[in-house]
Amino acid sequence: xxxxxxxxxxxFYGVSSxxxxxxxxxxxxxxxxxxxxxxxxxxxxIEANGGIPLRTRTDARQEYHALDLARCAKKLGVPxxxxxxxxxxxxxxxxxxxxxxxxxxxxxxxxxxxxxxxxYAIQRCIWIDEGNYCDLxxxxxxxxxxxxxxxxxxxxxxxxxxxxxxxGVKEWQQNLKDAEALGIFGTPNYxxxxxxxxxxxxxxxxxxxxxxxxxxxFKPT
Numbered sequence: 001x002x003x004x005x006x007x008x009x010x011x012f013y014g015v016s017s018x019x020x021x022x023x024x025x026x027x028x029x030x031x032x033x034x035x036x037x038x039x040x041x042x043x044x045x046i047e048a049n050g051g052i053p054l055r056t057r058t059d060a061r062q063e064y065h066a067l068d069l070a071r072c073a074k075k076l077g078v079p080x081x082x083x084x085x086x087x088x089x090x091x092x093x094x095x096x097x098x099x100x101x102x103x104x105x106x107x108x109x110x111x112x113x114x115x116x117x118x119x120y121a122i123q124r125c126i127w128i129d130e131g132n133y134c135d136l137x138x139x140x141x142x143x144x145x146x147x148x149x150x151x152x153x154x155x156x157x158x159x160x161x162x163x164x165x166x167x168g169v170k171e172w173q174q175n176l177k178d179a180e181a182l183g184i185f186g187t188p189n190y191x192x193x194x195x196x197x198x199x200x201x202x203x204x205x206x207x208x209x210x211x212x213x214x215x216x217x218f219k220p221t
Contacts, residue, residue, distance in 0.1 A: 006221040007213050009036040012043050012179045013188035015097040015133070016089050018069055020188040021123035022076055023200025027190065028116050030203065034210050035220040037111035040119055041175045042098035043187060051185035055088055072201075078128070085130045096159060097122045097133040103156035103168045104148065117146040193218075 011027060013020040031038040045051035054065060066082055073080040089095055101122070105115045121142040125131035132138050136159060143153045160166040179189070182196055190197045190206045193213065197206045214220070 005218045007034075007036060007210060007218050008039070008191075008193055008221060009210070010039045010041050010191040011188060012041045012175065012182075012184055012191060014044055015042050015095060015101065015119070015122055016087055016126055017123075017187045018073075018080060018087075018127050019200050021080070021120075021127050022072055022078060023188055023190075023203060024116075024120045024123060026200070026203045027188075027206075028120075030207050030210065031111065031116075033207075034214065036210065037221055038116060039110045040101060040105055040115060041178070042095075042101055042172065043175050043179045043184070045187060046176070046180050046185050048180055049183060049185035053088075080127045081130055084127055086132045086134065087126055089134060095134060096136060096139060096161070098172060099159070099161060099168050100139050100143070100157045102171050103158070104143070104152060106167065106171070107152050107156050114146060114148055118143055118148060121146050 009031060011020075028038065030036070045053055047053070054062060057065070069080070070082060089097075101115070101119050104118055105112070108115055122133050122139070125138065125142055126133050131142075136157060139157045140153050143157055144150075148156075160169060163169055182189075182191065182194065184191075184196055184198075186198055188198075188200060190203065192206060192209045195209065197203070197209075
């Protein structure tokens with residue numbers, strides 16, 4: 001949360017979330033429009049706050065989820081596969097995709113265009129190309145495709161999920177703690193100075209809030 005008159009724009013999202021995919025272009029557009037640094041903070045659903053993983057929901061809710069997702073994708077012109085091959089991801093902690101995004105961001109810096117491009121490429125891989133984002137070689141290929149330097153690909157896209165002292169794993173755990181403290185339960189959540197906006201269909205409200213803060217003398221960061 002911001003402690004001065006600056007605007008902090010954070011995105012708490014599941015890398016495999018289809019809604020995060022649909023919101024990614026508009027989220028990036030808002031960042032560019034208002035010169036905001038977009039801080040990507042991969043997480044999973046926060047069950048402690050009432051989040052319910054999709055495959056544990058009732059059949060009726062799963063069916064409506066699929067119907068609503070198809071509607072939204074059609075409206076936005078995104079050719080999503082309704083039930084991609086590698087979704088939902090394997091259960092457990094940090095995914096290789098989330099770990100890779102965190103590491104790339106740590107190396108290149110928050111808001112770097114290649115960080116956003118890499119994240120979006122992973123999302124498209126899952127939901128449009130039906131690729132396996134839990135495979136290191138697939139992730140490395142995506143990194144190269146968006147233009148990540150080879151040293152970043154080799155150093156950032158690695159599997160250290162079992163290393164509790166690893167900086168990438170620590171940041172993942174901190175993301176989860178911060179998300180729970182903020183009251184986040186689902187994804188994506190767009191957070192402006194600690195205020196949460198759940199869902200890609202709330203990005204209009206995100207932009208409204210940013211404009212309010214700018215009018216009140218806050219500065220983009």
